Amino acid sequence: MKRLEIRDLYKNYQAYGDKEVTICGWLRSVRDYKNLAFLTINDGAFKSVQVVVESEKNKNYDDVVHQNVGASYLIMGKVILTPTAQQPFEINASHVEVLGTSDPSYPLQKKGHTVEFLRTIPTIRPRGNLFNAVFRIRSVAAFAIHKYFNERNFVYVHTPIITGSDCEGAGEMFQVTTLPLESLPKADGKVDYSQDFFGKKVSLTVSGQLHEETLTHAFGKTYTFGPTFRAENSNTSRHAAEFWMMEPEICFCDLDELMDNEEEMVKYCIGYVMSECKDELEFLNKFVDKELLSRLQNIVGSEFVRLDYTDAIDLLLKAKKKFEYPVKWGVDLQSEHERYLTEEVFKKPVFLKNYPKDIKAFYMRQNDDGKTVAAVDLLVPGIGELIGGSQREERLDKLTQRIHELGLKEEDYSWYLDTRRYGTNKHSGYGLGFERFVMYLTGISNIRDVELFPRTVGSIQG
Numbered sequence: 412m413k414r415l416e417i418r419d420l421y422k423n424y425q426a427y428g429d430k431e432v433t434i435c436g437w438l439r440s441v442r443d444y445k446n447l448a449f450l451t452i453n454d455g456a457f458k459s460v461q462v463v464v465e466s467e468k469n470k471n472y473d474d475v476v477h478q479n480v481g482a483s484y485l486i487m488g489k490v491i492l493t494p495t496a497q498q499p500f501e502i503n504a505s506h507v508e509v510l511g512t513s514d515p516s517y518p519l520q521k522k523g524h525t526v527e528f529l530r531t532i533p534t535i536r537p538r539g540n541l542f543n544a545v546f547r548i549r550s551v552a553a554f555a556i557h558k559y560f561n562e563r564n565f566v567y568v569h570t571p572i573i574t575g576s577d578c579e580g581a582g583e584m585f586q587v588t589t590l591p592l593e594s595l596p597k598a599d600g601k602v603d604y605s606q607d608f609f610g611k612k613v614s615l616t617v618s619g620q621l622h623e624e625t626l627t628h629a630f631g632k633t634y635t636f637g638p639t640f641r642a643e644n645s646n647t648s649r650h651a652a653e654f655w656m657m658e659p660e661i662c663f664c665d666l667d668e669l670m671d672n673e674e675e676m677v678k679y680c681i682g683y684v685m686s687e688c689k690d691e692l693e694f695l696n697k698f699v700d701k702e703l704l705s706r707l708q709n710i711v712g713s714e715f716v717r718l719d720y721t722d723a724i725d726l727l728l729k730a731k732k733k734f735e736y737p738v739k740w741g742v743d744l745q746s747e748h749e750r751y752l753t754e755e756v757f758k759k760p761v762f763l764k765n766y767p768k769d770i771k772a773f774y775m776r777q778n779d780d781g782k783t784v785a786a787v788d789l790l791v792p793g794i795g796e797l798i799g800g801s802q803r804e805e806r807l808d809k810l811t812q813r814i815h816e817l818g819l820k821e822e823d824y825s826w827y828l829d830t831r832r833y834g835t836n837k838h839s840g841y842g843l844g845f846e847r848f849v850m851y852l853t854g855i856s857n858i859r860d861v862e863l864f865p866r867t868v869g870s871i872q873g
């Protein structure tokens with residue numbers, strides 16, 4: 412038996428007209444008219460196939476058409492082209508076999524479940540149209556990222572997940588330990604980490620950037636793409652405790668060139684997904700976000716705004732809108748401010764750059780004004796911050812001084828500082844929150860619905 416995938420059948424269905432094929436898949440719905448039944452079979456392709464089962468040709472008719480939704484099948488039959496019907500072809504079955512029955516409790520009996528309900532059935536929710544569209548797009552977007560960087564000579568690196576340094580210095584790390592939590596070994600009243608697995612205190616990484624930079628200084632252009640972890644107590648629709656980040660790092664590259672790369676990469680990946688996932692995007696445009704397609708099209712064709720933090724503060728201070736969190740120079744922007752700028756003022760993606768140094772990480776390049784750093788966040792409508800990046804502080808003395816100012820331990824970063832000791836250079840990089848990108852590409856408004864098993868504060872399943 413050679414199984415034909417329904418996706419391949421749709422791509423080239425005319426060539427299969429009147430030919431015998433074998434498909435496998437799961438039952439989505441059944442209409443039984445006693446001696447004639449229509450089964451809708453889905454095998455993971457976005458579009459399902461209609462299978463016509465006639466009692467005359469199928470001696471096990473009663474058994475195979477009286478199955479519960481979710482049952483799995485093997486079907487052999489002839490492809491019949493149906494140019495006047497809604498679907499361009501159907502399969503007239505000559506052999507139908509039930510491979511696995513489905514319990515009547517199968518929760519996806521009908522369409523139109525809420526995303527909140529779907530979250531309660533994590534094993535089954537990927538089998539509906541919504542998650543089929545979202546997770547295909549997630550996969551295609553990841554591929555687009557690899558394709559984009561691969562075509563531009565970047566080297567893909569897998570940075571460690573367990574780390575002894577806090578990249579963002581925000582102290583939002585999940586600790587990793589094999590010490591017995593009920594009876595911690597102590598020395599001088601403090602936990603004795605010399606007895607821990609690694610002989611020191613370690614955590615799950617919040618970003619692969621620092622480790623990655625070592626490879627960037629060997630290859631010139633790298634990117635890392637993997638899971639990151641943040642014990643951030645933010646119960647919002649855009650924060651997860653475990654999420655994927657894609658981080659390119661480029662030597663001999665300043666902030667303007669970095670923004671050029673971000674803009675080109677985002678447009679490239681959107682364009683790629685739009686050409687590869689037409690059915691999925693049309694579905695999402697119809698049922699999730701009516702402006703999705705026009706918004707994506709707009710982005711590909713428009714130039715992103717580049718705005719200084721200081722000018723953004725002026726705009727926010729002049730705004731007629733009342734904000735929950737008041738604005739003044741020096742504050743970190745809240746999502747209401749970011750959304751006001753991208754959704755109301757500019758109505759397109761905005762690069763916000765040159766932030767106050769006190770609200771940004773230690774590795775960012777200090778500007779000559781002594782107050783700001785060469786940071787850049789990309790803010791997009793509907794999401795807020797999609798990308799965070801910066802030009803890096805390449806001057807060893809300035810970087811070391813900043814580590815001290817922020818109370819970080821120089822010895823924890825000595826390996827990192829070596830990149831500045833040997834052949835330092837102007838370099839830059841950024842981190843794209845991959846789930847937020849998938850939200851942007853699908854119109855899905857909650858990060859919990861673009862992750863398979865979301866991990867958020869106070870909630871974990873599976």
Ligand code: 4AD
Binds near residue numbers: 617643651800843
């Ligand atoms: O702005 P962040 O914190 O930047 C960094 O970690 C840098 N080291 C990246 C770099 O320059 N190589 O995080 C980058 C992006 C954010 O813009 C956001 O999209 C996403 O990661 N992000 C989250 N996504 C989901 N849940 C969270 N809790 C997130 N925190 C950050």
Ligand code: MG
Binds near residue numbers: 788796798799
């Ligand atoms: Mg950030």
